Amino acid sequence: MPVLSLRGVRREYLTGDEVTVALGGVDLDVDEGEFVAIVGPSGSGKSTLMNMIGCLDRPTTGSVVIDGHDVDELGDNALTELRLRTIGFVFQQFNLLPQTSAVDNVAAPLLYAGARPAEARVRALELLERLGLGERARFTPNRLSGGQQQRVAIARALVADPRIILADEPTGALDSASGAEVMRIMHEIHEEGRTIVLITHDLDVAAQAQRRIHVHDGLITEDERDAVAEVPA
Amino acid sequence: MNFAGIIRLSLSRIWANKTRSALTILGVVIGVGALVGLVSIVQSASTGISSSLNSLGGNNVSISASAGGTLTDGDAEALESIDGVAAVATGVTTQGTATHGSTSATFTIQGVSADYPATTSIDLAAGSFLPEGASLRATRSVVLDADAADSLGLSANDVGAQITLEGRTFTVVGVLQAQTGFAGFGGSSVYITQEAARTMFAPAPDVSSITVVTASDADVDGLVDSVTRVLLERHDISDADDADFTVTNQADILDSLNSVMGILQLLLGGIASISLLVGGIGIMNIMLVSVRERTREIGVRRAIGAKRRTILAQFLVEAVVLSVIGGILGIGLGALIAWVVSLIGGLTFVIAGWVVVVGLVFSALVGIVFGVGPARTAARMAPVEALRYE
Numbered sequence: 022m023p024v025l026s027l028r029g030v031r032r033e034y035l036t037g038d039e040v041t042v043a044l045g046g047v048d049l050d051v052d053e054g055e056f057v058a059i060v061g062p063s064g065s066g067k068s069t070l071m072n073m074i075g076c077l078d079r080p081t082t083g084s085v086v087i088d089g090h091d092v093d094e095l096g097d098n099a100l101t102e103l104r105l106r107t108i109g110f111v112f113q114q115f116n117l118l119p120q121t122s123a124v125d126n127v128a129a130p131l132l133y134a135g136a137r138p139a140e141a142r143v144r145a146l147e148l149l150e151r152l153g154l155g156e157r158a159r160f161t162p163n164r165l166s167g168g169q170q171q172r173v174a175i176a177r178a179l180v181a182d183p184r185i186i187l188a189d190e191p192t193g194a195l196d197s198a199s200g201a202e203v204m205r206i207m208h209e210i211h212e213e214g215r216t217i218v219l220i221t222h223d224l225d226v227a228a229q230a231q232r233r234i235h236v237h238d239g240l241i242t243e244d245e246r247d248a249v250a251e252v253p254a
Numbered sequence: 255m256n257f258a259g260i261i262r263l264s265l266s267r268i269w270a271n272k273t274r275s276a277l278t279i280l281g282v283v284i285g286v287g288a289l290v291g292l293v294s295i296v297q298s299a300s301t302g303i304s305s306s307l308n309s310l311g312g313n314n315v316s317i318s319a320s321a322g323g324t325l326t327d328g329d330a331e332a333l334e335s336i337d338g339v340a341a342v343a344t345g346v347t348t349q350g351t352a353t354h355g356s357t358s359a360t361f362t363i364q365g366v367s368a369d370y371p372a373t374t375s376i377d378l379a380a381g382s383f384l385p386e387g388a389s390l391r392a393t394r395s396v397v398l399d400a401d402a403a404d405s406l407g408l409s410a411n412d413v414g415a416q417i418t419l420e421g422r423t424f425t426v427v428g429v430l431q432a433q434t435g436f437a438g439f440g441g442s443s444v445y446i447t448q449e450a451a452r453t454m455f456a457p458a459p460d461v462s463s464i465t466v467v468t469a470s471d472a473d474v475d476g477l478v479d480s481v482t483r484v485l486l487e488r489h490d491i492s493d494a495d496d497a498d499f500t501v502t503n504q505a506d507i508l509d510s511l512n513s514v515m516g517i518l519q520l521l522l523g524g525i526a527s528i529s530l531l532v533g534g535i536g537i538m539n540i541m542l543v544s545v546r547e548r549t550r551e552i553g554v555r556r557a558i559g560a561k562r563r564t565i566l567a568q569f570l571v572e573a574v575v576l577s578v579i580g581g582i583l584g585i586g587l588g589a590l591i592a593w594v595v596s597l598i599g600g601l602t603f604v605i606a607g608w609v610v611v612v613g614l615v616f617s618a619l620v621g622i623v624f625g626v627g628p629a630r631t632a633a634r635m636a637p638v639e640a641l642r643y644e
Contacts, residue, residue: 072638075557077556077557077637077638077641078636078637078638097561097562098561098562098563101556101559101560101561101562102559102561104557104558104559105558105559110557110558112554112641116550116553116554116557116641117554118551118554118555119551120266120267120270121266129555129558129559130558130559132255132256132259133255133555133558133559133560133561133564134559135255135256138258138259177558181559
């Protein structure tokens with residue numbers, strides 16, 4: 022069973038009396054453990070697609086099934102719960118909580134999951150150390166470089182042990198060295214068995230995935246897989 | 255996230271914006287400060303007045319002549335036999351001039367019986383009270399209260415001095431202690447024996463007032479009724495509305511004082527509450543700005559697993575914590591104001607526990623009432639739109 026399944030997903034926006042179609046009926050299955058890149062120019066609908074996969078938005082029509090749960094059947098609280106347990110977000114602009122230390126940023130999802138603060142911090146610190154930021158755990162985001170902030174954000178995405186990591190242009194705001202480091206971490210996470218869905222307009226970044234889904238004008242135009250990626254089952 | 259976590263989060267947010275937070279809570283500080291301060295000042299004043307009234311003689315019932323009537327020694331004797339009466343004292347009161355050397359002043363001259371001190375709580379600073387009996391020595395003795403002594407240029411050291419009262423020479427046998435607070439508002443008095451007063455001021459009525467001291471376990475209201483009934487009978491008056499005397503008791507005066515003070519407290523508290531309301535609007539304003547500024551943060555929190563109700567709680571708690579901090583500071587400010595005022599006004603500083611509780615509850619209510627709107631705005635944001643917000 023795919024960990025992520027979209028059927029006929031359509032998303033329309035109403036601006037004034039004009040209807041804009043951001044997604045025009047998308048079918049997509051992603052299996053557990055895949056490393057998928059969603060590629061397309063800006064305005065292609067890939068961000069809307071990411072919002073659908075991330076349960077941040079609901080389709081106008083069509084169905085989204087994440088980890089066996091039909092999003093349409095879930096209320097707001099259940100959807101938040103699903104997001105918390107199943108999906109870890111990495112954003113282009115890092116989106117760390119301001120004026121909040123790295124360790125507290127990483128611990129936040131665990132606190133929302135109801136963990137005890139002390140335990141959450143221990144787990145957060147472990148992850149930061151693993152990502153080479155143990156020394157900077159007490160720093161607030163404004164004292165961290167872009168690459169460091171993105172590593173904190175990755176630690177935060179991983180802290181609740183989600184099956185899917187959803188990364189929206191994770192290297193988009195970084196210099197090439199930091200970007201390469203972030204991609205190295207992505208591969209490492211993938212090797213742990215997690216499903217990675219990476220949204221990018223950068224073909225070099227996309228080339229590092231096992232499967233590339235090209236989006237254009239709200240539709241999937243191409244779905245190419247590396248032959249090697251088919252093997253683990 | 256548990257409640258302690260949300261509180262911690264709010265405190266860190268408030269601390270992160272120190273200046274803004276301080277200015278925001280200023281309105282609540284002033285509101286609660288005014289509330290606590292004004293109510294406490296009224297309370298201090300009222301406590302002072304009632305303790306003074308009590309010191310004038312706990313549960314005494316006083317009878318004074320009115321509507322052209324007169325009271326007599328016979329009336330006083332008749333009252334002594336009523337159940338629950340511990341003592342009866344009569345008094346003759348008039349105005350007169352006293353002179354010492356070249357200093358003279360006008361006083362209330364009170365002709366009292368020797369047991370007068372038992373009906374009131376006056377304390378001697380020096381000397382003794384009037385001697386008993388109608389001896390020459392007794393009828394030429396005078397006791398001065400502190401004010402009277404002062405206006406004649408005398409002090410507690412001057413027991414034995416001679417003064418002239420309405421043309422007669424008297425010897426000062428005692429000086430009373432100065433009354434504190436409101437007890438001194440009766441003006442200055444000199445005390446002489448009733449016998450002396452009656453001789454000097456005849457044909458003025460024999461008795462101008464009767465004070466009945468009630469037994470400590472007596473039913474004062476019942477006693478007032480009995481006193482009225484006995485006197486009406488003795489004065490041959492059938493309708494109590496036509497009575498030629500007035501019966502008052504301390505408890506009644508205290509009751510009406512308390513009700514006046516209660517109304518005053520309510521009124522001033524109401525006015526202070528308006529400033530608290532203004533403080534609440536200030537909090538609401540800043541919370542709305544804060545929700546707008548932190549739209550993206552709200553989006554991120556929603557994305558990483560915060561439920562709507564957690565966001566609601568975060569902002570609501572922040573507003574309540576802000577206003578409660580303001581409330582606590584306001585209570586301190588109000589207490590300080592009340593303390594300074596009571597120091598200046600010579601009142602006993604009183605701050606009631608209930609005022610503190612009301613101050614806290616009101617400030618928390620202000621936080622809830624004015625915080626719930628902004629918090630709901632924050633909780634209702636769609637995660638996608640909040641994340642996209644620049």
